[in-house]
Every structure is written in structure tokens, then in C-alpha cells.
Amino acid sequence: MTMKTSCSVFARNAAIWCAALLLTACQHVSKSIKDTFNTRPEEPFFSANRESVARFVADEDALARAEQQLRELPQYRSRSINLYADIHFYDDGRIAAKLQHPENMDYVDAYTYRQGKWSGPHPVQLSARERLSDKMIALDSVPFRTAAAVIRNYNEKAAAIEGARQANHVYLIIHSGLTRWYPNRIDGARELWQISFRRDGSVTSFERL
8 A cells, every 4th residue: 555545544534533523522512402401400499380379479378378287297296396408489389498307306307388288208418517506497487478578578679670570489598597588689681689688578678789
């Protein structure tokens, strides 16, 4: 085989190899994009029927009923209830909460309220370095109806800002003995505002960023 023929074969093989590599890369990127846009959040943060319980978060009576049902669970009847880390309220009728175990104070369980009923408990894995007291508050200090005050105050402010969207999900974060309600920002078409709430859901500050 001549030097010219050898170079030609090498060039042809290199071109085939590069084309195969490029095709594989393109397929991988295409799959990644498809997976990204087709992935659905895991429960309890996804509902196939978003209109099942319209305006649940703003309904103080519905929230109070959900809280009463939680207090009437056999394991918590006649016991105090402590919230751990966070609690989420969704407009389709769901609540996702983590609670201190009613008997073993070093344990935490997850509960989900859906379609008017509580499911759980599901054990929550905790680190040996976790200080539960830093992320724990009594349910008595944050009744569920507080979520209605938060979303009402948030949406009233959002309604006055051009291009801002109404909220349909509020949640409380508990950390280092402090509580903070979210969402805490309002994005308008021309302005960005920050809003802060007291534990009872009233507005403590509202300022443009």
C-alpha cells in the first residue's frame, strides 16, 4: 500500500469515527433535553388534578378542618404536636408536613394531607448531628389558618404590581429557632419586591429591590 493510499484510508476512518462520536453526543444531548422537560416532580409536590380543591390555601375553614383532623389522629390525640423543618400548603388541597414523633422525641415522621385525609406516618431519615430543637416549633404557635393570611397578604400586594403573578402555594421554613414564610418575593414586569411576614401571617416589611 502506498503512502498516499494509507493516508487516504486513515483520513476516511478518522472521518467515520468523528461522525459516530458526534452522533452519539447529539443523541445524548437530545435525551438530556427531553428528560429535563418531561420530568415530573415527585409526590407530594405534584397533582394530576390541580383544580380538585380550588383556592384551598385561602380557605381558613378548610385549613382549620385539616388541622383538627391531624390533632384527632390516634397517635396525637391529647398530645402536643411539633412541626419540624417546614410545612407546605398547596391550592389543590394538599398539605405536606413533618412532625416530631409522638413518643420518641428523637424521631420525625412525614405526613401528607390529600383529598380530605391524612396519610402517613412515613419515617424521616435524620443525621446524627441534627439538632431537632433548632427546627422545631409547636403547631399551637402556627395554626394552619395562618397560611390563608399569608397568601391573602401576598396576593393583595401582587395585584398592585404590573405583571406579577398570584401565589397558589405557601410554605413555612423553620431554622435555628426562627420561622420564615414563603414566597417572599414578588416579580413584576418592571419591578421586583421583597415581602416578609410575621409568624401570624401579617406583613412585617414590603420593599422594592
